[in-house]
Amino acid sequence: MTEGSKGDAESSASLGAGGDSHANLAQLRAENERLRNRVIELEANAEEAVRTLHADLDEAMRENADRRHAVRALDREVIQLRAMLAEAERQMGNIRQTFIYRIGETIVSARTLKGLRQLPRRLFALRRAFLEKRGLLSSPVHLRMGYSDRLKYVEEALALLANQGVDAAIDFVRSLPGQDPEDKARALLEVAHAVWRQDPAQAASLAVEAGVVNQLDPRLRSLVLSLFDHGEVDAPALILSTLSETLTVTPADRARRETILAFERQLAAPLKFPAKLMSAVGSPCVAVVASRSLPHHMQAETFRAQAVMDAAREAGLSTFLVTQPGYQYPASGNGEPAARLFNSTHVIRMPSVGDPPGVFDRYVPAVAGLLAREFIARGVTCVHAVGELSLAAAACWAARASGASFTLDVGESPTMGGHVDDGWIGRERFRSSMALFADTVRAADQCIVRSKAVDRAISELGVSLGAELIDDFTPEQVSKVSEIETDEIRSQLGLADEKIIGVYDSLDMDEGLSDLLDAFPAIQAAEPSCVIVYIGVGEGAESLRQRAVTRGLIDQVRIAPDLARRRISDCLNLFDVAVFPKRRPSPLGVAASFELQAALAIGAPVVAADTAWAREWVVDRATGLLVDAGDSEALAQAIIEMLGTKELAQAMGRSGRDLVRSRGGAAMVHPAVVATFSRRREKAAA
């Protein structure tokens, strides 16, 4: 009996006993039906659950199988890799065996005389091949050939050069067999390197022969630049014009190449400035052209430009500054000049024109085109250029094209390449750029010069400026001093209360700089606690330091090129005596005395070598002491006097300050500058 039927029987019994039996029966049946349905439902659920469980189980089993497969696949892969490794090892063994066999074969072949002769080469070839097979040679093919082999002719040529002279070496390299062209080319180049200073033309000819074979040899590039740096133009230009690809590996290389060729072009056919067609009219507007912007650079040029702008503003003229791309803003604008406002100064920064300033025959017309457009658009009537030659030449060109008057403001004698060594004046590179300077002077409406010494130096170079002398302006900024900054500089130099004999100047190769070192022992005998501080940059800094070392003075000498970044007045304020010992024997490198003026402006006691340059500001025993240039004893005595007599130093400091204020102050300089604007305008109007 099922549970349901038993329930039914019990229900029937109770029905028989009661009155509502039918109703109860129906109720019970309904209940029975519900329960049955419930059982069916539960059974269905159970089946579903079982099915789900089965499905999950199947899924898990499938996954498990997949994983097993994957593991098996990995196993197979490992086995395959192992097999590959074994195969690679076997092959490596084979390679070894093969090479051992080949080595054996080579040795056997050496039984004959010819084989014996070839033995070393064949063994080397085998070694190279073996290393190559093992991947141990990753260097370029030409390097695998070995270096010494490629230089075999060089050694012989240099030996000949040392023992039998240049001609023998040149004959030897030219007669070398042509089957090793690159090796021959290298030998030609090395001989060219050995002879370029004595005979640049011969060196160029050898280099051209070498370059025909290998234009990208760095030694060729080095030779070309060495020649150019030495002041040669024709010889490096000959090499470059014969060999099209040399010096063109990078954009910088291309710029160097174009610069050299521009110098050559200037030698053959100097740049011609356009004729002046008309004069600009309208309200006066002054464009000041300088290579750097204001007021970030503590340099004479920037102060000079600032003074010109201030003078124009004072006279009620509108003015703005034009500069070239600087390194902070290498690409101003979008190929167009970019206008900026620095404090109250309007600055137009020229865009890069592709060619560097050294390629002046392209740079000048290109920049001039842009400048002329700006000048016309802004109604410029006067252009005043200070600083870098190519930019000044472009400004001159643009002034002529736009009808503005042009003033060339000369603050230093041109060195054209930054060299002041002997013989530089006679070299092609100097002559070439001096021609541009002379043309710019000729094309200018007027020149002003900031120092008589500079004027004389330029006359000695054969160019007559016909310039008006206007003293350099000494702005307030130069004479402002911060004691905190000065203390910090003293602390950086590791100095306490020592008396400081200071030099603030470019540290070039001028012998006068070491006159102070020669004077020092005598000074120290009189003033034991004193030191020398040189502040400035230049190629002579290291050799000056070494001279101090060899004289045993390094503990008493500080050479601080890095302090040149600090404000000049804070540096000069450090000095108990400011010394200007340079002899300046050559007309090159003579500049308006900005540093000397700055020293006087803060009232520093000044001792200077008696040069025309120094005499412009130092009146002996009035604003400072002058000593004969190169006389270290007199220099020592003057410094001792200055250090030992406080009253004298203070009095001279005061006089110097007064002189600078009177001659270099705005009241004197500004009217003179403004007069240059009006003079040109009057002339133009007439």
Place this chain on the structure above:
Amino acid sequence: MAAESSGGRHPDPVTAAVREGLTSRRKRSLSRRAALAEAGDLLRQARGDGAYKASLPRIIELIREYPQAEDLQFTAARLMMEDGDAQTALAVWKNILERLPSAPEPFRMVVRLTSRLNGEDAAKAILTAQFPDVSSVSGEAPLFALALGLEEVGDLVQAEDALCRLTRLYPRARSPWRHLIRLQEARGGLISAQRSAATAMAQCRDEEFSQAYSRISKEINALTSLDPNATLDDGPYSVKVLNAILANVVRSRKAKSFAPRRHLGGVIMITGSLGSGGAERQLVTTALSLHEASQAGRMFGSADIVGPVAVACRSLTAKKGNDFFLDTLRREGVQVTDYSRLPRFGGQLRHSRVKDFSDVVGMLPARIREGIVHLVDYLRHEAPDVVHIWQDGMIFAAGLAALIADVPRIVLSVRTLPPTDRVNRWRLELEPIYRALLSAPGVVMIANSTMAARRYEEWLGMPRGSAPVIHNGVTRLDETPSAEDEMLWRSFAHRTADAVFTVGAVMRLDENKRPLDWLSVAESLHRHHPCVRFVIVGGGALRQEAQEYAQRLGIADRVLFTSVSGSVGYWLTKMDTLLLLSRFEGMPNVLIEAQLAGKPVVSTPAGGACETVLNGRTGWLTSSAETVDVQEVTRLLSDIMKMPPDRRQEIGASARKWAEETFSVELMLERTVRVFMASYPSPMIIEP
């Protein structure tokens, strides 16, 4: 599963393989001899391509097959050692020594690695513990182990004595003879080495010793021919050879004149490796900046940088991590050459510049020989204007090569104390090399600190101030944290929320940095000012000891020990001041980096540390580097802590300005180029 060392921190796969091999006898795939040969091949291969990890599994497999083959275990341990994991290698060698207590080689390696990781004193302590009475050691293996151990700690005289005793007691054993001859040759005792080789030849009747005898006799003949007037004593012949070569080369260099340069042509920087060290970082910065300047036409001062700029490295694969900066350089187009792989003598000896010295090159120390054999002709071929050699190890290895190759400007860059001050770096040949190099025109020594420059000048008798000082160029560190470091700080900051002042350190936790003294200072400061917390960034041998010490001092909850972190810039931002208590320092970059981050620093005046701080203005120096006066340092830190915030900020700003002005990369490059281009009127050492 890999076994672990006694400390339980370093897994030892060799011991695990031996155990496994002994418990379950495995089928052997090849003979014992073939197994040894294969292991040797794998080691050589790894040395060649640097893939040490790839070779290890196979050797471990071979150890499982031959668990009792000692040489296989030695090879595996060597492989791990050369892979650069010295801690694990030490653990492995210690376990081998436990299994094979009489084997000399494991003892030697344990001494070597202990010396490297924990200092020479620790290595000597092991030696003393093993051999308390040196004179009573008499067994063959112990005596040999003693000799090797003495050699490792640099006591070469005692080592030679022990080997002599050993060869007297056991004249038939070949290894002691081999070591004795090598040791005598290395110290330059050519006559003694010849005598030893002759005795070994008679006692052992081995071809190896007759070859050694012939080689040494040949060297004696070459030496005699090089300088017939020289009395042939038992002095260091390598020095005699060097002196003869150097005199020759310097004489011919003095006769030449190098044209003054207006542009900077080729520059080759020579370094031992391109690992992740501070010197290498400076080298890479210099090389990349010059390379970039040469491409863009940018000038330094008035110098036109033409290039090319290249780097020559002694080996990029000899040690793991030697190529850390390789990709950085190659990506930017700087050519990098592994010079140990260049052809010997530039390919052909008969055309090599070295051919005049070829007979005696073999008698030079291995490093110098390698430099000459591989570098001279490479440098001649590349013809750079400047060769810039970094650190004294490489000056030793490559200086002579650059001189023979006639490079116009050779710059020797020293960065720490001279080898005389570091006993384990001393070589007899160092002084003649340095003196000869610096007496040649165009050779300049530069240092990155005045301290290093002065010490080298004193050592070589150069005039004071001869060596220009070019400080490191350091850039401000990135302050972005890693997620892990940020989490670590947050949790620590939450734990120490009451703190108002944080003292930090970024250092390797080793004896030199005195982490325990640092913690004593921390405890003292915390006693006076409870609201202070401490952060120590870095790992090292003493890390665990330092953590335990912090526990003992009761300040463990106030000190956060991070491990080595790539987010040093971030950690510096969390510090109010940085404290460094080193005994020795070269030029501690961390002091500069902290100041760049605007944090005042407190440091001992160790080495170049004095030059990185303006005492009293950007930081404070203690009175001595020899000892740490806890009270003094506590007082200095207290003073900083008591300062008003605006005063602290002012000092921080001064520190930043000072560091930016003095240690900028731009300044370092300008000074470097100035040295490259300068014309020096006379050599740095003027020989009488």
